[in-house]
Amino acid sequence: MDLDAVRTFVAVVDAGQFQDAAADLSITQQAVSKRIAGLEKALAVRLFTRTARGARLTIDGQAFLPHARELLRVAERAVASVLPGSRPLRVDVIASRSAASGLMRGFHRAHPEVELDVVMLFDVETAVAALRSGAIDASFRAVAVPGRPLPEDIESVWVLDEALQLLTGPAHALAGARSVTVAQLTGHRIWMPGIVPGTEWAAYYDDLVAEFGLTIEATGPNFGSDALLDTIADTPALATFMGGQTRLVWPAGHGLRRIPVTGPTPVYPHSLLWRRDNPHPGLATLRAHLAAVADGHDAAGTWAPGWAIRR
Amino acid sequence: MDLDAVRTFVAVVDAGQFQDAAADLSITQQAVSKRIAGLEKALAVRLFTRTARGARLTIDGQAFLPHARELLRVAERAVASVLPGSRPLRVDVIASRSAASGLMRGFHRAHPEVELDVVMLFDVETAVAALRSGAIDASFRAVAVPGRPLPEDIESVWVLDEALQLLTGPAHALAGARSVTVAQLTGHRIWMPGIVPGTEWAAYYDDLVAEFGLTIEATGPNFGSDALLDTIADTPALATFMGGQTRLVWPAGHGLRRIPVTGPTPVYPHSLLWRRDNPHPGLATLRAHLAAVADGHDAAGTWAPGWAIRR
DNA sequence: GAAAACGCACAACCAAGGGTTGTGAGCTAA
């Protein structure tokens, strides 16, 4: 199916006849006839009944019409998503299951009029470069990693702390615990595949390990969270960390346990970053929304790396 | 923009590299390269960064990806809308502003899982033919027009009566009335453009005229409800009938008046029609929904043509 | 560190698609 043919179909519907549609599209009537014939052949149905005074929709054509219009709308939005100038607000989050992702869903519910595109960049350094170049408009990241202070033209504001929770299978030694302290995790193997050295994720877990003497294995490629959960569910010796806000989409019966961590609770700090002179109207809306939904900050009983900005 | 190129784009994203995507699509790697290059040229952005181990999405590519997937989903639904076999439930309504249309919106809210296509056929005779041929699955119509009894294989059930209301401009003689009786309308000009002789609409208004001695002018082509409302608003001598459930979408300030009609209230009876052996699962859902939302039938104080089935 | 392997882009070529002009068939209206 060809989008030009769909566009032609809609043009004929709006014009009422092939000739006027052809004029609207600046092609010949014969070309319109060919395009419609091709579309009808591809769909294996007749879309118009040709009369001496023009073309009228068949029943199939009537049923197809709203889908055709929707198709053109979506195509237009797709093009707009990469159009320099007035493209949708482009926001980087650290992971699709992170609290930042949840915040963006909330923002979209509150402000459906703001067109949004969510991307996931490699690390905070990439994100900052993308912010400066204008490739993205905002980024949820932990700042500021040692040795990488934020440039002058990048502003940031702390948004929330995401409490880490322990995720184990049913046969894990801690599976029955109501909650665990960080100290209790000493000696247990925590598996966090996909953490790439040099990123702020890695810096965070390096500090966590150094502070509490945990055993975190970052080995192995990331085959996706499904594969991770699968392995955790079946392996008694392994556990992993997961954001507290994450809503687990996982078949019941596997017996995955989610256990709060205390004494102190490790939290991952999310800040919103943006370029000071970015004029995107959606950016102001997003900042206002985040300021409105932010709850008071209570750092008591939590832990974050010393370099983390949490204000 | 070409849908094949979009499909190729998604295939490359899923495969991670051009070569595997080419194998998935049963074309050569060079063709994939050309398609992606063409798409990038059309969008004027780079979608992939080519590496020695495959292709990775750029930021623009990441932003474009969800739109591309949505585009393919919509295209699939568009094709499915005319696919014989398991196509969406196809329902005919008498007009986009009719009560039947509102019922279908309610059904869609209650059962979003039932794919729907709404069409508007010429008259009840066309609708019955379409029902028998399987071109549509259900139809909201007034039955049974004299001389056109329903065939044996078509079932029908009364759904609701739609009360007609008078619509006038601010300068109309009846503009200030809280309500009017049918008798009061004698001598006033009621304008109903677009009513085609031979249809059940025409039969309905013929009976209305014969019963109460109204003056209904069905002359002139139908230029759409916007043009109709425009004329009514500006012409003191004209009024029109409109379904009571219709939510007027009309700029405030024009002073259009909607006046209930009594003594008796003319109502337009809607029945649901369907072919007895139509196996579409959505049809049963629709019938059950309509039975559930139907309020009790109170014919007191209302008028409908003698031929109308209202049970 | 050289060689093999891998992945994508470019060039040349060819078939097919999609545009144009010219023309005819069919219906409507005068």
Next chain:
DNA sequence: TTAGCTCACAACCCTTGGTTGTGCGTTTTC
């Protein structure tokens, strides 16, 4: 009946989009 209008078909041509062959650059391997 005729003139007018609308769409479809035929012939033609250029552009598009596929293939094969090849080269360049990076990664992996011994």
